[in-house]
């Protein structure tokens with residue numbers, strides 16, 4: 494039997510990582526499990542090269558740098574990391590500890606569980622267009638290596654934040670950027686969407702990509718105007734597709750958790766309806782919830798403090814600030 498941990502955090506996104514750090518600060522034996530092969534959650538998956546400006550105290554960073562810092566901080570108290578393992582079941586055992594099972598049948602045991610699983614596990618929706626299968630190598634779903642776009646004529650398809658972020662990120666390095674969206678108005682942040690129309694990104698609203706050229710080299714895409722059916726051919730050497738993702742959050746219901754508003758219902762202790770199980774970050778739901786990194790960090794610390802007192806009702810409400818912790822003073 495694998496050993497029993499005080500706290501197991503499901504999800505190694507930014508909030509799971511910070512929660513692991515804070516859990517170590519409270520001297521809890523901590524394990525972190527993630528379905529992905531590496532840590533970083535949505536940042537790693539969707540926007541490692543994007544510039545980020547709204548994390549408290551960090552005026553500007555990239556997704557990649559931010560993940561490296563979260564990772565380094567999370568490693569401070571040496572939690573156990575289990576990566577590439579999707580948790581499919583969570584159940585309280587007769588002795589009040591929790592058993593978590595991975596998709597491939599591993600068992601993990603813990604006295605408390607903190608769910609930092611974001612929006613669940615995800616898979617991108619593929620481009621559906623004639624000849625799309627000929628150009629997999631030039632069709633990108635993640636901005637993981639900007640060099641692949643340098644000096645190229647880039648076509649982006651999508652209308653949400655990820656597509657708009659990609660357009661602004663790629664515009665300074667690409668030869669040209671065309672942004673195709675089937676809707677009448679963008680779904681992304683209003684200000685960013687307005688800025689698009691003032692930029693030199695070529696915006697094609699109410700259009701969609703219907704085909705790519707034949708042959709082995711990607712050279713053109715054909716787009717079709719939605720109301721009129723009028724077709725236009727655009728030069729294209731690299732495609733970035735942001736048609737959303739299929740997220741699987743259904744497991745939370747199978748685990749007996751109450752859900753609300755795209756997340757797991759928690760109270761101000763980040764406590765779910767199951768005693769000993771907490772949620773934080775994008776996975777947690779409560780009144781006035783904000784799904785950004787800065788907001789989730791606070792929730793992670795609260796969840797740990799609640800777990801600590803669940804295990805030891807006499808424990809302090811919160812950790813002392815890190816400067817006074819023996820790990821940093823010695």
Ligand SMILES: Cc1cc2nc3c(=O)[nH]c(=O)nc-3n(C[C@H](O)[C@H](O)[C@H](O)COP(=O)(O)OP(=O)(O)OC[C@H]3O[C@@H](n4cnc5c(N)ncnc54)[C@H](O)[C@@H]3O)c2cc1C
Nearest residue numbers: 504506507508527528534535580610611613774775785786
């Ligand atoms: C395109 C885009 C741009 C954004 N830009 C910003 C920004 O500029 N600033 C900002 O503050 N926020 C931004 N956000 C939001 C920010 O990314 C999220 O608030 C943040 O990632 C939430 O962190 P998290 O750790 O709670 O969840 P996530 O980052 O979603 O991580 C959850 C992790 O849990 C894992 N997981 C899920 N289910 C399981 C399971 N069953 N078993 C094991 N592992 C599991 C996943 O694999 C994932 O790694 C953006 C989001 C998107 C999509």
